[in-house]
Each structure stands twice: as structure tokens, then as C-alpha cells.
Amino acid sequence: MKIYYNPKLKELARQLRNSSTKSEIKLWTYLRRDQMHGYDFHRQKPIDEYIVDFFCNKLQLVIECDGYSHEIQEVYEKDLKKTKRLNELGIYVLRFSDFQIMNDVDNVIRAIEDYIFRFEANDFTPPLLPPC
Template identity: 75%
Template sequence: MKIKYNPKLKELARQLRNNATKSEIRLWQKLKRGQMYSYDFHRQKPIDNYIVDFFCNKLQLVIELDGYSHQIIEVWEKDVLKTKKLNELDIRVMRFSDHQIMNDMSNVLRAIESYILQFEETGVLPLIKDYGV
């Protein structure tokens, strides 16, 4: 599926890739080069009018990492709108906190793996559960 995006976001996405957070770097080490069941993930990917942390086109899966600022109500409200828009594009969104990435990576990877296995078993995009962000 061809993903449309706002071309004005391309340079910002490049800057975000070059200035990744510790949790983004840590998760990227597990996702890059097809390490997750050979699926191709991209980081800081423009989609529509948003930039998502990680995206796999074949799985139609976005993975977002939420740091401390995401606890602020205005940021949280923007996250809700972003997730809603991505869902309207038939893209699923998984959210994990920086704390989960830094302290519970094995369960984060199990959650992603569970999504992949459900997708491979059914051929249908699984619904996303709340992973405790």
C-alpha cells in the first residue's frame, strides 16, 4: 500500500532520525534489518500529516514511544488524534512508554511478536490491546 505524506515533513523526519532518544535507539536495535520476523521497519516515517516513530508497511503497524512529555494532557490529546487518524487509514498503533523500553524490553518485544504472529496466522490486521502506557 502506498502511504501518502506531507512532503514538508521529510526534513523534520531526517532530523528526528539523527537525534533519536535513548529508547528509540534501543528499540531500533531490535527492529532494524528485518530482525523481527524479517519484517522491514522504518523509523521516523512521515505518514499523512504526522511522523511516526516506527512503521512497517506490510504489517500496517506503527510503534510509538511515549516519553515523559506524553503525560501532559495537551500532548496526550494530540496522541489520541494521531492514533485516530492512523486507524482511519487502516494502520494499527502500538504505544510503549520509554520506561517500558528501558526496563521491560522483553515484554515489549513479546507484544510486537504477538501482533506479527496473529497477522501471519489470520492474514487480518489484529486489534491492538492497551500495553500499559
């Protein structure tokens, strides 16, 4: 599937890759270099009018690392809007808090693997709008 994005986001995505959070760095150690069951993930990927933390085109999967600011109502509403738009593009979104990634990465990896195994088995119809 061809993913379109706003070219104006390219430089911002580069800056975000160079200033990753600790949780993004930790999760990236599991996703980079096709380590996640051979799937190719990209960091800070522009999609449509958004930049997502991690994206795998083959899986049509976005993984977002949410810091404490995502608990603020305004940011939470932006997250819902972003997730809804990505779902409209046929992309599923998994969200994990920084706390989950830093303190329970094994279960984060299990959740990602569960998505992959269901995807591979054609046994996964993600909800239209997963919870944030």
C-alpha cells in the first residue's frame, strides 16, 4: 500500500528521530533490523498529516509510545483524531505508555507479537477505533 504524507513533515520527522525518548529508544531495540519476526519497522514515519513513532507497512501497523502528556485531555483528543484517521487509511494503531515500555517491555512485545500472529493467520479484524 502506498503511504502518502505531507513533505513538510520530513524534516520534523528527522529531528524527532534524533531526539527520541527513552521509551522509544528501548522499544526500537526490539523493532529495528527486522528483529520482530522479520518485519521492517521505521521510526518517526510521516503518514498523511501525522508523524507516527513506529510503522510497519507490511503489517499496516503503527506503534505509539505515549508519555505523561498524553493523559491531558487536549492531547488525548488529538490522539483519538490521529488514530481515527490512521484507521480510515487501513492502519491499525497500538499504543503503549512510556511506563509500560520502561517497566513491562515483555508484555508490550507480547502484545505486538499477538497482533503479528493474528495478522499472519488472517485471524485479526482490528476494531475500527482501538482504545488509546
